[in-house]
Amino acid sequence: MIGRVSRIRVEQAEQLPRFGALRPEPPAEVLDRLSGAEPGSTWTARQLGDHGGYPNGGLWRVTADRSRSPGPTTAVVKRTGPAYLGTFPAWHLHSDQSEPHWWGREAEFYRSELATTGWTDDVRPARCYVDEHDGCCDLWLEDVADIPAPFEVCRRAVVGLAHWQVAHPAAQHRQLPDSWIPSHLALQGLDNDRTLAHPGWPSAFERGVDPALRELVRQRLTDPAEIARLLSDLPQVLTHYDFHNGNIGTVGDRIVLFDWAYLGRGPIGHDAGHLALTLEPRGVVDPVQAWDILQTTYCEALIDAGWAGDPAVVGRSMALSNRLRLGWGVDHLLGLADRATEAQLAAESRRLMFIARLAS
Numbered sequence: 001m002i003g004r005v006s007r008i009r010v011e012q013a014e015q016l017p018r019f020g021a022l023r024p025e026p027p028a029e030v031l032d033r034l035s036g037a038e039p040g041s042t043w044t045a046r047q048l049g050d051h052g053g054y055p056n057g058g059l060w061r062v063t064a065d066r067s068r069s070p071g072p073t074t075a076v077v078k079r080t081g082p083a084y085l086g087t088f089p090a091w092h093l094h095s096d097q098s099e100p101h102w103w104g105r106e107a108e109f110y111r112s113e114l115a116t117t118g119w120t121d122d123v124r125p126a127r128c129y130v131d132e133h134d135g136c137c138d139l140w141l142e143d144v145a146d147i148p149a150p151f152e153v154c155r156r157a158v159v160g161l162a163h164w165q166v167a168h169p170a171a172q173h174r175q176l177p178d179s180w181i182p183s184h185l186a187l188q189g190l191d192n193d194r195t196l197a198h199p200g201w202p203s204a205f206e207r208g209v210d211p212a213l214r215e216l217v218r219q220r221l222t223d224p225a226e227i228a229r230l231l232s233d234l235p236q237v238l239t240h241y242d243f244h245n246g247n248i249g250t251v252g253d254r255i256v257l258f259d260w261a262y263l264g265r266g267p268i269g270h271d272a273g274h275l276a277l278t279l280e281p282r283g284v285v286d287p288v289q290a291w292d293i294l295q296t297t298y299c300e301a302l303i304d305a306g307w308a309g310d311p312a313v314v315g316r317s318m319a320l321s322n323r324l325r326l327g328w329g330v331d332h333l334l335g336l337a338d339r340a341t342e343a344q345l346a347a348e349s350r351r352l353m354f355i356a357r358l359a360s
Contacts (some may be wrong), residue, residue, distance in 0.1 A: 013082040014083060015083055017051070022060060022138075023131075023138075025041070026062065026140060027131050030140045035072060036071015038067060041065055041067075042065045043064055044062065045060045053086050053088035054091070055086035055092050055103075057136060059077065059078050060077045075140050076140075076144075079138050080093075080103050080137045081135060081136035081137045089187055089188075100179050106263070109125075110125070114168060114238070115260075118163060118168050120160040120163050122253065122255055123161070123163075124160070124254060126257070126258040128142075143251075144249035147245075147248070149248035149250070149255070151290065153248060153255055154245050154248060154279070154294070155293065156255055157248050157275075158272050159301040160257075161240070162272075162298050162305055165268075165305075166305035166307045168238055169237075170237050177264045177265070180266060181227065181231060182227045184325070185222065185324070186224040190331070192222060195217050195220075195334070201334065207345050208346040208349065209345055209346070210353055213353065216352075216353070216357075219356075221327070227324050231266075234268065237268045239263070241270075242259050242262050243257075243275050244279070245275065268317045269318035272295065273295070274326075275290075276295075283347045291318075298314065299311040327356075330352060
């Protein structure tokens with residue numbers, strides 16, 4: 001069961017800068033479990049990302065100068081904790097364990113049976129060692145290749161995800177929150193009148209954005225309570241909530257999934273649909289084609305894993321949950337209207353039109 005991380009309960013912790021000091025060398029357990037580095041190696045650390053408001057205290061790739069054979073000589077460190085909640089409005093974490101954005105959920109996942117059971121032979125979460133020290137909680141993760149994952153790897157990842165969801169029914173994990181989507185949208189602070197008044201519309205239209213997007217904004221649901229009510233009617237499964245191909249890669253011949261910070265209960269099919277709609281790089285795989293392939297793959301995998309529900313319900317759940325969640329994409333597009341290429345704007349416009357018409 002999830003619940004093993006010690007409670008570093010600080011309701012109003014002082015927020016510390018991203019990229020603080022790391023241990024001079026990994027904990028011994030990291031060397032044993034994740035690394036092929038020779039004991040006594042000198043380690044170098046390279047920061048990943050910048051000092052922005054991400055919901056963690058920094059990411060590093062650490063590399064040893066000596067190896068034993070076989071095994072990797074690198075690992076990735078992700079710092080979490082009550083003093084590293086982030087400042088990005090829609091993604092920051094929370095110190096309250098009952099919140100969908102609680103900072104400690106990812107470490108709990110990696111320490112639980114959810115990270116090790118129910119998976120197919122070729123799909124699993126990243127291996128992780130949780131290192132609690134000095135008021136923070138460092139996740140030492142195995143280094144993962146092939147990020148963002150190509151489409152065939154994503155298709156196989158969806159099969160593994162479906163088997164895992166069937167193996168761990170959501171009803172057995174009621175301690176996990178089921179309100180991530182409405183909570184996330186409340187943090188987005190969507191306002192249709194404000195979006196319609198955005199100064200980026202004229203430039204967007206001149207550069208190829210479909211004018212029909214304005215009408216879709218007028219119809220967009222933004223009330224978190226109403227969104228929660230609509231989602232409550234859908235069957236629930238354990239849900240990753242950040243399931244895109246930037247969080248999928250490979251280690252050897254295994255497909256590896258990571259970034260479990262938002263784990264909760266959610267609408268069946270939501271992760272598979274979100275993956276189809278957020279594939280990077282944009283435009284390489286048509287999202288409509290990806291949607292059809294991943295929906296079929298996911299439903300077949302659910303049935304193969306022993307699920308006895310109606311695939312049509314899965315399709316409706318995929319569509320409704322992603323249409324409600326991704327309504328903020330119009331605001332994002334308008335912010336790019338003067339910077340993106342016309343081809344990028346046109347592709348994003350088509351994607352948003354497809355999303356907006358899902359389950360409508």
